Amino acid sequence: MLMAIDMHAHWLPEEFCDALRARSAPPFIRRKDDGHEYLESSFNSSPLTARETPEQRIAEMDSNGVERGVLSLTTVYGVERLPSAESVPLCRAFNDAVAAACAKYPDRFSGLAALPVADMNDTLAEFARVMALPGMVGALLPGDGFLSIKRAEKFRPFFEAADKAGAILLVHYGKIADDADGPKVDASDNGHSRVGTLDMQARISSNMITFCMTDFLKPYRNVSVLLHNLGGNIPYEIDRLDHRSMLDRPQDELPSKRIREAPVLVDCNSLGAKPIELAVDCYGADRIVFGSDGTDFGMNWTQKAIAEARISDADKEAILFGNALRALAKVHRPRAAAAE
Template sequence: MRSIDIHAHVTPQCFWRATRDGGNWHTLTREQDSRGREVLISGDQRGQLPPKASWTPEQRLADMDSLGVDIHVLSPYAGFYNYNLDTKIAIATSRDSNDEISQMAKSWPDRFAGLATLPMQDVPAAIAELERVMVQLGFKGAMINDHINGRSLDQPEFMPFWKATEQLGAMILFHQGGDTIVSSRIKRYHLPNSIGNLAERAITFATLVMGGVMDACPDLKICLSHGGGYTCQGIGRLDRGWETRPEARAHTSQPPSAYLRRFYYDCIVYTEPALRYLIDTVGVDRVVFGTDWPYDMDFDWPVSWILSLESITQEEKEAILWKNLEGLLGL
């Protein structure tokens, strides 16, 4: 069966080349830790890079073939958001990353499509880069963090970005980068990732809905990675808060649950009951295939996993694996 992966990252070859032998890529460097693993150093942030992150497009294609994945909708590695750095650096790294993804999509148009990274700390610069990739490079949208240096995306300064995104028809994939909301509470046990990612996504859903962004931009296309995090499990409490507290309904005329079907959700939830619940809550036409290639939390055999699920019908498997994204992104 055909499959299109919305959640597949690229750590561009231009980064690996520039940082070889201790060099830097727009001030970013890398080093090896005591166990020989590659570590990205970007300002005061460090990010671990898995072995597959340095693979060439040809090596990636061979891996996609072995996994049974037809198309990667490529997004840059989240360690390259660079929102914490000087805007000029973020513009330069965004352009380099996006240009390399564009080259991959041009070289293998049947296998790759592109999501950009954007210098979100400067909204006009982010809009300019989004326009460039959508109009000149044929991208499908962009991947951004759940917050920009602590500011969530319902804040007024981001409204021009949402208007431009809607007008350009770009899809925005929300994906954590660096510290999450959990990081300041506890850093042990990998919880900033395994709980933090899911909490961040629920906050993104709630703030875009309750901040009025979804009402102001009715044609926005937004995909929440990791199954939307805790959004679906927590929707009853969000609705209850909206009913009982005036500050929760200041910007919306409908309860949060009325907006669930305005978003798309990738299938990275790891268990069959969780995926079944997601489908039953948001509708199968809103659930899309994603893998998180090439990170250690990705699925071992993502297509095989979907195909093996007994509580998901054949029609639902087809919708998730490729039909929904084919229609949404024109692939």
């Protein structure tokens, strides 16, 4: 089994969980009548299993052929979009715990920061602080901030700072602060499927259109933008995009060309062998990285999907670790912090 670099590896450190236990409004952790703890968020109510220490995560990685995990929170909990007075301490608790894991196991972990996004000054301040901590290579951003270029404009000051750092930015399905115009989903039936798959993939697809078919990223040549779940539905819908473009705007460059040439990475978390084959055809193998959601099940699923995909061994190596290595090598670490 070829060793992989997991670029989409969520983690809940105990220090962060303690901060959530002290809260009484979502996101927070509470113990229900069944005696088990649950993480309550605007996304769902999820049971907490036994705490996962860095050592436990490393054991799972070893059993699934994963050499390095790039640890991150998940934006679906909504920590980033809380008012700054609530978000900043929660983000700090997570970031400090991840940096400590990176310092203890520098050959196994890197980290993506959780950032408060209600106030750009707080976003920039925490990013500057985090990038001087051990092992931190970038940040996690909520995808609803990039459903259109109009929405993305708010984040230009942050992208300027991230560009100077050569940072990796994982844009992940999640809401932004004070978003009265955000998309609404009728989840009155089959809510898990409508929200957790259909809505998620659709919004990621819109993120891809923003990053690949506008000039938003043009000034930021040094950032590595990463979207999860193969960039939403783009590999399935690329022919439809071209077809509509030929009919409606025949003078325009084809979407397939713009998307293939865009400097955007996607991970293959939760998708199978056939979608990976489509994505290689759509984007090129050099644009796809390994992702698992950070679970033992996810790591095993992704390894199996890549192994079964009808693509070349060279393409598999690129997806497993080669493309991630290049993105990690671009990150500019402060010298004092880099000597971990």
